[in-house]
Amino acid sequence: MKISERAFRAVGKPLARNEDLRLITGKGRFTDDFNLPGQLWAAMVRSPYPHARIRNVDGRVALQLPKVLAVYSGADCEADGLKEINHNPVPSTKYDLKLTGKDGGAVFIGKHTLLPTDRARYVGEAVAMVVAETREAALTGAENVMVGYEELPFVVGTVEATQPGAPILWDSQTDNILVDSSFGDAAATATAFAKAAHIVSDVFHIGRVTGVPLEPRAALGDYNSETGRYTLYAGSGGAVRQKHELAHVLGVEPKDVRVLSFDVGGNFGTRNRAYVEFGLVMWAARKLGRPVKFRADRSECFLTDYQGRDLVTEVSLAIDESGKFLAMRASNLSNVGARCVSLSPLSKGSGLITGSYNIPLATLRSRAVFSNTMPTQAYRSSGRPEVTFAIERLIDKAATQLNMDRFEIRRRNLVAPSQMPYRNAVGSTYDSGEYEINMDKLLRLADWQGAAARREDAKRRGKLLGIGFANYVESSIGTPKERADLIVSPEGIEVVIGTQPAGQGHETSFAQVTADLLGVPFERVKIILGDTDVVSAGGGTHSGRSMRHASAVIALASDDLVSKAKLLAAQIFHVAEGDVEFDDGVFKITGTNITTDWFDLAKRLKELQLEDFPGGLWVRRDNEMHTPVFPNGACMCEIEIDPETGGIEITRYATVDDVGRCINPLIVHGQTHGGIAQGVGQALWETCYIDPESGQPQNGSFMDYGMPRFNNLPFFKTEISEVLSPTNPFGVKAGGEGGTTPAPAVIMSAVENALAPLGITGVEMPATPAKIWAAIQKADRSALAEYI
Amino acid sequence: MTNIVLTVNGTQVLREVEDNIFLAYFLREQLGLTGTHVGCDTSQCGCCVVHVNGTSVKSCTMLAVQANSADVTTIEGLAKGDVLHPVQRAFKEHHGLQCGFCTPGMIMAAVDLINTYPKPLTAEIVRDEMEGNLCRCTGYHNIVKAILAAADEMRPVVTA
Ligand code: FES
Numbered sequence: 042m043k044i045s046e047r048a049f050r051a052v053g054k055p056l057a058r059n060e061d062l063r064l065i066t067g068k069g070r071f072t073d074d075f076n077l078p079g080q081l082w083a084a085m086v087r088s089p090y091p092h093a094r095i096r097n098v099d100g101r102v103a104l105q106l107p108k109v110l111a112v113y114s115g116a117d118c119e120a121d122g123l124k125e126i127n128h129n130p131v132p133s134t135k136y137d138l139k140l141t142g143k144d145g146g147a148v149f150i151g152k153h154t155l156l157p158t159d160r161a162r163y164v165g166e167a168v169a170m171v172v173a174e175t176r177e178a179a180l181t182g183a184e185n186v187m188v189g190y191e192e193l194p195f196v197v198g199t200v201e202a203t204q205p206g207a208p209i210l211w212d213s214q215t216d217n218i219l220v221d222s223s224f225g226d227a228a229a230t231a232t233a234f235a236k237a238a239h240i241v242s243d244v245f246h247i248g249r250v251t252g253v254p255l256e257p258r259a260a261l262g263d264y265n266s267e268t269g270r271y272t273l274y275a276g277s278g279g280a281v282r283q284k285h286e287l288a289h290v291l292g293v294e295p296k297d298v299r300v301l302s303f304d305v306g307g308n309f310g311t312r313n314r315a316y317v318e319f320g321l322v323m324w325a326a327r328k329l330g331r332p333v334k335f336r337a338d339r340s341e342c343f344l345t346d347y348q349g350r351d352l353v354t355e356v357s358l359a360i361d362e363s364g365k366f367l368a369m370r371a372s373n374l375s376n377v378g379a380r381c382v383s384l385s386p387l388s389k390g391s392g393l394i395t396g397s398y399n400i401p402l403a404t405l406r407s408r409a410v411f412s413n414t415m416p417t418q419a420y421r422s423s424g425r426p427e428v429t430f431a432i433e434r435l436i437d438k439a440a441t442q443l444n445m446d447r448f449e450i451r452r453r454n455l456v457a458p459s460q461m462p463y464r465n466a467v468g469s470t471y472d473s474g475e476y477e478i479n480m481d482k483l484l485r486l487a488d489w490q491g492a493a494a495r496r497e498d499a500k501r502r503g504k505l506l507g508i509g510f511a512n513y514v515e516s517s518i519g520t521p522k523e524r525a526d527l528i529v530s531p532e533g534i535e536v537v538i539g540t541q542p543a544g545q546g547h548e549t550s551f552a553q554v555t556a557d558l559l560g561v562p563f564e565r566v567k568i569i570l571g572d573t574d575v576v577s578a579g580g581g582t583h584s585g586r587s588m589r590h591a592s593a594v595i596a597l598a599s600d601d602l603v604s605k606a607k608l609l610a611a612q613i614f615h616v617a618e619g620d621v622e623f624d625d626g627v628f629k630i631t632g633t634n635i636t637t638d639w640f641d642l643a644k645r646l647k648e649l650q651l652e653d654f655p656g657g658l659w660v661r662r663d664n665e666m667h668t669p670v671f672p673n674g675a676c677m678c679e680i681e682i683d684p685e686t687g688g689i690e691i692t693r694y695a696t697v698d699d700v701g702r703c704i705n706p707l708i709v710h711g712q713t714h715g716g717i718a719q720g721v722g723q724a725l726w727e728t729c730y731i732d733p734e735s736g737q738p739q740n741g742s743f744m745d746y747g748m749p750r751f752n753n754l755p756f757f758k759t760e761i762s763e764v765l766s767p768t769n770p771f772g773v774k775a776g777g778e779g780g781t782t783p784a785p786a787v788i789m790s791a792v793e794n795a796l797a798p799l800g801i802t803g804v805e806m807p808a809t810p811a812k813i814w815a816a817i818q819k820a821d822r823s824a825l826a827e828y829i
Numbered sequence: 830m831t832n833i834v835l836t837v838n839g840t841q842v843l844r845e846v847e848d849n850i851f852l853a854y855f856l857r858e859q860l861g862l863t864g865t866h867v868g869c870d871t872s873q874c875g876c877c878v879v880h881v882n883g884t885s886v887k888s889c890t891m892l893a894v895q896a897n898s899a900d901v902t903t904i905e906g907l908a909k910g911d912v913l914h915p916v917q918r919a920f921k922e923h924h925g926l927q928c929g930f931c932t933p934g935m936i937m938a939a940v941d942l943i944n945t946y947p948k949p950l951t952a953e954i955v956r957d958e959m960e961g962n963l964c965r966c967t968g969y970h971n972i973v974k975a976i977l978a979a980a981d982e983m984r985p986v987v988t989a
């Protein structure tokens with residue numbers, strides 16, 4: 042399919058969004074906005090222990106309380122034949138690195154039943170459910186369920202969980218390690234290391250954070266005993282996926298489950314996997330014959346939303362005397378929590394360990410480990426900020442160690458455009474990109490020239506200025522299949538598609554693409570999402586896949602639709618199909634002055650009811666696209682540290698992001714801003730800290746989880762660079778995650794740069810004022826006095 | 830249970846409410862005004878901001894009975910028919926929202942800020958004053974722009 046830019050009237054324009062009107066007037070449809078007549082409420086009984094055997098669940102006291110109708114335990118689920126959630130955690134497109142178990146075999150993932158029968162494996166795990174007439178009664182009931190626990194030894198630390206003698210989470214296993222795979226050419230890498238002039242090594246822990254979508258997760262389940270169908274209202278990253286997974290849990294056909302997911306108040310990966318409460322409310326609705334609703338408190342979200350990151354990476358770089366990178370070694374260890382719901386972070390990161398650089402040889406060991414913590418999942422740019430952090434921080438260290446300029450050492454090693462498509466040392470093939478041009482653009486955008494003067498100025502004010510820099514490359518793969526229905530009516534064109542936005546603006550950018558492909562005004566295209574009775578298939582939204590997959594399948598469907606419309610016009614005007622031409626929204630009958638358009642054709646078809654066109658003028662198209670794309674860019678920031686308090690202010694933040702074709706710059710810039718905030722958040726404030734002594738999570742509310750706020754962020758300078766990807770019709774890569782990917786590296790690079798005059802290195806994320814202040818206290822104060 | 834009478838978006842309502850129900854849930858669950866959102870349980874996210882007697886209030890932290898005889902405006906009552914409030918318009922034009930969950934509270938808080946702040950607004954002031962509202966999607970960048978743009982439109986330039 043050839044895309045003609047000549048017809049671009051909507052694509053590339055910063056059009057305001059179609060979804061906004063309902064959201065700014067209070068008419069959004071979020072999960073908790075739905076209520077059904079006669080609805081009951083569910084509350085969860087959650088384990089206070091990180092690891093405990095469940096001896097018994099006694100609901101007798103709770104059942105005596107007013108309005109409490111039922112108490113269910115894991116045994117009840119088992120008795121009813123409920124199955125586990127089949128998360129399918131191992132990424133499996135042709136281009137994902139193949140992760141395996143220790144012996145190269147299948148990965149043991151630990152069954153994810155709705156409620157456990159044997160043990161609780163992390164603090165907050167739901168072990169029983171109470172259903173009552175009101176939410177308050179359900180919560181009171183939950184407090185009165187007596188669970189007989191027998192405490193077990195536990196382990197929460199990522200490295201600790203791998204050690205011999207660590208408590209083992211799953212009886213069938215001999216340790217906690219579920220993945221152990223190696224990639225790359227070990228012998229050649231070893232040789233390169235042996236002859237290297239310099240070796241630079243480090244170990245980083247990219248800590249655990251959580252997504253914090255502002256809409257707390259909620260679910261409303263219903264069961265119709267006449268039709269035998271279940272209905273679930275629940276915001277997610279893809280209603281179609283949830284439908285299939287939950288049908289499996291309930292032991293019914295997918296057609297007997299309808300999932301509705303309209304407006305979703307943020308996702309960031311957190312909502313891409315099914316939650317136990319989703320299955321539980323539907324099951325309880327069948328058992329009790331009334332709809333059942335669940336709504337998590339914010340503290341429940343902090344405890345039991347799927348969490349992110351938690352990767353320990355050991356990296357070494359072999360470098361020759363001129364500063365050229367020869368080889369790399371990495372060993373990455375991902376903490377998946379109590380059971381494995383997704384290996385996407387480990388897998389995504391594994392393919393990108395060499396970053397934006399031409400490193401001819403590499404070996405990588407990728408491992409994953411269970412621990413007594415909430416399971417982790419893909420979180421905003423899954424896996425990529427972690428490996429970007431490792432390579433970029435290591436290069437900063439190399440520059441210091443080799444006494445080279447940190448830009449110069451990067452320039453010397455970047456993958457050049459002439460090397461594209463570039464296959465890196467672990468087998469990922471980068472599609473396109475101009476990495477050094479990104480760097481040059483960024484240095485201009487961030488006014489690198491003026492940095493020295495700003496540093497002097499900061500000094501005069503008693504502040505330590507730090508400049509951070511990072512390049513990045515990331516991959517966007519994602520579920521390979523997508524489906525689109527295009528339906529033409531006299532009023533407009535509807536596109537039914539199986540992605541699931543949570544603020545990314547699909548109703549706008551997909552309409553822009555469709556409008557230009559079909560040559561119709563943008564205003565006449567409507568995107569339909571989120572009800573599995575309408576949207577029959579689709580891969581959901583994750584991994585930056587949606588714009589690329591949607592534009593590709595819509596392009597193919599548009600071709601089909603044009604063919605079909607030509608056939609229709611031929612019948613209507615009694616000419617041969619070959620006599621109908623289509624150009625930019627207009628159908629013309631060759632050799633006549635007859636012209637028509639989409640809406641006229643649909644109107645005539647309605648009147649004529651031609652039997653060759655059952656259901657009207659519409660097409661359904663499926664597409665499968667495996668080839669990944671590699672968005673990339675460069676990022677810079679400046680911070681000022683107050684040495685008296687350890688406080689940090691971000692004074693400048695700029696990025697250049699190659700997103701491939703940008704369909705809507707307004708939306709893409711917005712995605713980048715949000716992505717930056719989340720990456721910066723991890724570097725400076727956010728952490729899901731779990732006390733190793735007690736196994737208790739310490740961050741359960743906005744009082745103790747550091748969020749990016751209005752007054753701790755600056756304005757951002759973001760520039761889009763469009764190097765079209767050759768892998769798909771529009772040349773789309775992906776936008777948004779690029780804000781997050783380099784952010785932790787760039788901030789920590791700035792922190793280190795600011796503290797360099799005091800000889801401070803190795804401050805860990807989140808670099809809170811307390812940590813920085815403490816480091817300054819320990820440092821040589823005379824260096825500070827001399828510097829300021 | 831207590832009987833309360835109040836005005837919500839210009840309409841008088843009379844309801845019997847439980848003494849411990851918060852205004853946010855009263856609006857959402859009893860009046861069906863689901864535009865007011867609840868994003869936390871510690872009065873920190875600002876998703877629930879409404880106006881009570883013209884002042885912005887976190888409705889998750891105020892009991893419905895405390896709103897007895899008050900005049901309450903929610904996001905649903907901000908536009909005049911089809912004519913959007915300048916702050917609503919600015920949020921759309923400047924892409925000040927993504928998922929839209931924080932948006933009703935943001936807009937209601939911003940309207941109050943613009944209406945009542947005694948000096949001309951700057952980005953810095955907006956950032957400090959709006960600190961009680963959280964957004965996870967936008968990085969705040971476009972929200973600040975939207976508020977400043979709306980302020981320009983709503984407030985005559987103050988000359989010294
Ligand atoms: S709901 Fe969070 S402040 Fe009111």
Ligand code: FES
Pocket residue numbers: 255306307544925926927928929930931932963964965966967
């Ligand atoms: S737009 Fe999603 S939380 Fe603000």
